Amino acid sequence: MNLLLYGAPGSGKGTQANMLRGHFGIPHIATGDMLRAEIQAGTELGRQAQPILAAGRYVSDEIMIGIVRHRLSEPDCQPGFIMDGFPRTVPQAEALDDLMGDLGKRFDRVIYLMVPVEDLLHRLSGRLVCPVCQRTYPPATEACDADGSTLVQRDDDKPEAVRPRIEIYLEKTVPVLDHYRGEGLVSEIDGRGTIDEISRQVLAAASSPSNGEVARRAGGAESKTA
Numbered sequence: 001m002n003l004l005l006y007g008a009p010g011s012g013k014g015t016q017a018n019m020l021r022g023h024f025g026i027p028h029i030a031t032g033d034m035l036r037a038e039i040q041a042g043t044e045l046g047r048q049a050q051p052i053l054a055a056g057r058y059v060s061d062e063i064m065i066g067i068v069r070h071r072l073s074e075p076d077c078q079p080g081f082i083m084d085g086f087p088r089t090v091p092q093a094e095a096l097d098d099l100m101g102d103l104g105k106r107f108d109r110v111i112y113l114m115v116p117v118e119d120l121l122h123r124l125s126g127r128l129v130c131p132v133c134q135r136t137y138p139p140a141t142e143a144c145d146a147d148g149s150t151l152v153q154r155d156d157d158k159p160e161a162v163r164p165r166i167e168i169y170l171e172k173t174v175p176v177l178d179h180y181r182g183e184g185l186v187s188e189i190d191g192r193g194t195i196d197e198i199s200r201q202v203l204a205a206a207s208s209p210s211n212g213e214v215a216r217r218a219g220g221a222e223s224k225t226a
């Protein structure tokens with residue numbers, strides 16, 4: 001099962017990916033989490049990425065494609081994975097097609113969490129994250145469920161970075177959806193219910209074949225009977 005979570009900053013990708021990881025037992029590949037881990041570890045990449053993330057801009061396609069190529073080649077991705085935060089530009093989407101082709105994989109579903117901008121602003125300004133495992137929590141949560149750490153605010157959830165993040169998403173990442181719509185892979189989910197309600201819809205979408213898959217199976221059946 002290879003799943004791609006798509007949506008604006010604050011739409012709930014990380015929240016739902018955490019649920020999917022528990023349900024399907026496959027890794028969650030979150031490019032934002034990977035960059036924050038590099039920043040925390042003080043690597044050269046982390047030093048380069050820190051001001052970019054803090055300003056709400058995008059790290060270069062070249063760097064991001066390299067990171068994802070390396071991560072997908074690791075053995076734990078073999079049974080499947082949940083991709084979150086990549087691709088974010090059309091060149092990243094094209095590179096991911098090539099990479100998936102090289103690995104003999106394809107996405108089963110692209111799950112689009114749709115949330116209006118005013119709700120995104122509200123969610124991001126109140127979000128808390130675990131500095132150890134990076135799980136995200138709503139406002140007023142006291143500690144991380146998984147490891148008990150005291151929760152903190154992400155640098156890019158400060159007001160000066162939130163609007164640029166949404167603007168760059170609208171400019172560079174919205175066109176990525178058309179890339180996948182053409183393949184019949186996109187399930188649109190209204191992301192405004194409770195977390196549990198959204199989880200039920202995400203699981204239902206992840207567990208049913210996409211239009212693209214139905215068409216592929218029908219094509220296979222025709223060729224068998226021809």
Ligand code: AP5
Pocket residue numbers: 007008009010011012013014015016030031032033035052053056057058059060064084085086087088092123124126127128136137138139156165191192193194195198
């Ligand atoms: P990244 O970490 O991917 O951030 P993002 O896309 O901006 O998304 P978020 O993590 O902010 O939101 P989310 O959708 O995961 O929402 P969450 O579940 O936390 O990327 C960070 C940065 O890294 C980028 O800005 C860029 O600089 C760089 N980067 C990463 N990938 C890159 C790439 N491919 N190319 C270039 N640069 C890249 O939920 C948000 C809040 O809402 C939480 O408090 C949560 O508890 C709450 N919530 C969730 N669901 C609900 C609900 N149903 N109702 C109410 N509240 C809810």
Ligand code: MG
Pocket residue numbers: 013014015030032
């Ligand atoms: Mg996230």
